[in-house]
Amino acid sequence: xxxxxxxxxxxxxxxxxxxxxxxxxxxxxxxxxxxxxxxxxxxxxxxxxxxxxxxxxxxxxxxxxxxxxxxxxxxxxxxxxxxxxxxxxxxxxxxxxxxxxxxxxxxxxxxxxxxxxxxxxxxxxxxxxxxxxxxxxxxxxxxxxxxxxxxxxxxxxxxxxxxxxxxxxxxxxxxxxxxxxxxxxxxxxxxxxxxxxxxxxxxxxxxxxxxxxxxxxxxxxxxxxxxxxxxxxxxxxxxxxxxxxxxxxxxxxxxxxxxxxxxxxxxxxxxxxxxxxxxxxxxxxxxxxxxxxxxxxxxxxxxxxxxxxxxxxxxxxxxxxxxxxxxxxxxxxxxxxxxxxxxxxxxxxxxxxxxxxxxxxxxxxxxxxxxxxxxxxxxxxxxxxxxxxxxxxxxxxxxxxxxxxxxxxxxxxxxxxxxxx
DNA sequence: TCTGGGGTCCTAGGACCC
DNA sequence: TCTGGGGTCCTAGGACCC
Numbered sequence: 001x002x003x004x005x006x007x008x009x010x011x012x013x014x015x016x017x018x019x020x021x022x023x024x025x026x027x028x029x030x031x032x033x034x035x036x037x038x039x040x041x042x043x044x045x046x047x048x049x050x051x052x053x054x055x056x057x058x059x060x061x062x063x064x065x066x067x068x069x070x071x072x073x074x075x076x077x078x079x080x081x082x083x084x085x086x087x088x089x090x091x092x093x094x095x096x097x098x099x100x101x102x103x104x105x106x107x108x109x110x111x112x113x114x115x116x117x118x119x120x121x122x123x124x125x126x127x128x129x130x131x132x133x134x135x136x137x138x139x140x141x142x143x144x145x146x147x148x149x150x151x152x153x154x155x156x157x158x159x160x161x162x163x164x165x166x167x168x169x170x171x172x173x174x175x176x177x178x179x180x181x182x183x184x185x186x187x188x189x190x191x192x193x194x195x196x197x198x199x200x201x202x203x204x205x206x207x208x209x210x211x212x213x214x215x216x217x218x219x220x221x222x223x224x225x226x227x228x229x230x231x232x233x234x235x236x237x238x239x240x241x242x243x244x245x246x247x248x249x250x251x252x253x254x255x256x257x258x259x260x261x262x263x264x265x266x267x268x269x270x271x272x273x274x275x276x277x278x279x280x281x282x283x284x285x286x287x288x289x290x291x292x293x294x295x296x297x298x299x300x301x302x303x304x305x306x307x308x309x310x311x312x313x314x315x316x317x318x319x320x321x322x323x324x325x326x327x328x329x330x331x332x333x334x335x336x337x338x339x340x341x342x343x344x345x346x347x348x349x350x351x352x353x354x355x356x357x358x359x360x361x362x363x364x365x366x367x368x369x370x371x372x373x374x375x376x377x378x379x380x381x382x383x384x385x386x387x388x389x390x391x392x393x394x395x396x397x398x399x400x401x402x403x404x405x406x407x408x409x410x411x412x413x414x415x416x417x418x419x420x421x
Numbered sequence: 422t423c424t425g426g427g428g429t430c431c432t433a434g435g436a437c438c439c
Numbered sequence: 440t441c442t443g444g445g446g447t448c449c450t451a452g453g454a455c456c457c
Contacts, residue, residue, distance in 0.1 A: 033425035056424040101457045188455045
């Protein structure tokens, strides 16, 4: 029988900010999405004020002002680095673990039967907090879905104190009853409504639901979910991440944009960063999709996309930019006020397995040399030190993302180290 | 006025082939 | 005039996750 421990960092982005700014302790703090649009992380104090996950900032201005909520823009360099520190610490406690997201990891505790798992969990929790400053909660159970549920209860129950072991099954029924069906891992907004309409309100009722009803609406994923709730493990630990299937780069603009030229600049910039990522991971893309959308909160919400096949899989920035610009010109419609463009690179292969073509018009050797040189210069002198003209150089690029409340990159930039004085 | 970004998996439907 | 059915591949869209 497998045993999984899910370790989840509490209010992760907020906790990262607090490590370097202890005065934030005990205060309501939120971290915002790109363009400072929505609250994507909230401290417990902020949650208590009624600030919901994903709440648009303009709707909570009053709460922020009246309660002196501390507001931060996202600082992914900082959070990524803190995440690595947490994961390195966790790795010492198990031979097998899966880094599930920036703030979560599954630990395999299958052969730890002789230990008191709750006590072991406490040791993990204390160590992570001492070594990194990040508070975590730990849920332990026989399937990943049940471990998620245990984690949720560990986080919010006073008695559990941050660690809950449900692996022996004794309190499982009670635990399932205490968790709303809508909060079960794999149940989203649509399915939550479907379940509510059928009076399936908590995880226990969901576990005992009729397979055929679930199957019809939620497909095979729903059946797997039921099995997981019943203690039959369907999702195993993935130690090494499978090969990536796509790379997405998309941004919402500060303002709406009508001009094709500006959209072309933006799309060129996104392709540049996507291509950089491809090369960093030694991949090449066979297909590129361009997406163009107006604001989904306005009338006549409109989105278009177009997939363009590359003649040969590539990670050459210029080639990909050309392809994306062609695609964009085809889907662009004059008179629309666009709010977002994005590109998706897919049909990915390892760069050394790319199929050569007799009809290839590009000198691959030269292109490789050029890309290497560009990456070296940007690594050395800061990203964007050298870039394609297609990205544009005017100062007033309306598509640039805004971060008005960004904290310093304390751990990844020498010039932004915190000072103790 | 102001509403994020990056992923995966599954399904349905169309094109095509035998 | 009558006109099958199954397999595969591709794509777009939906639902979910963090």
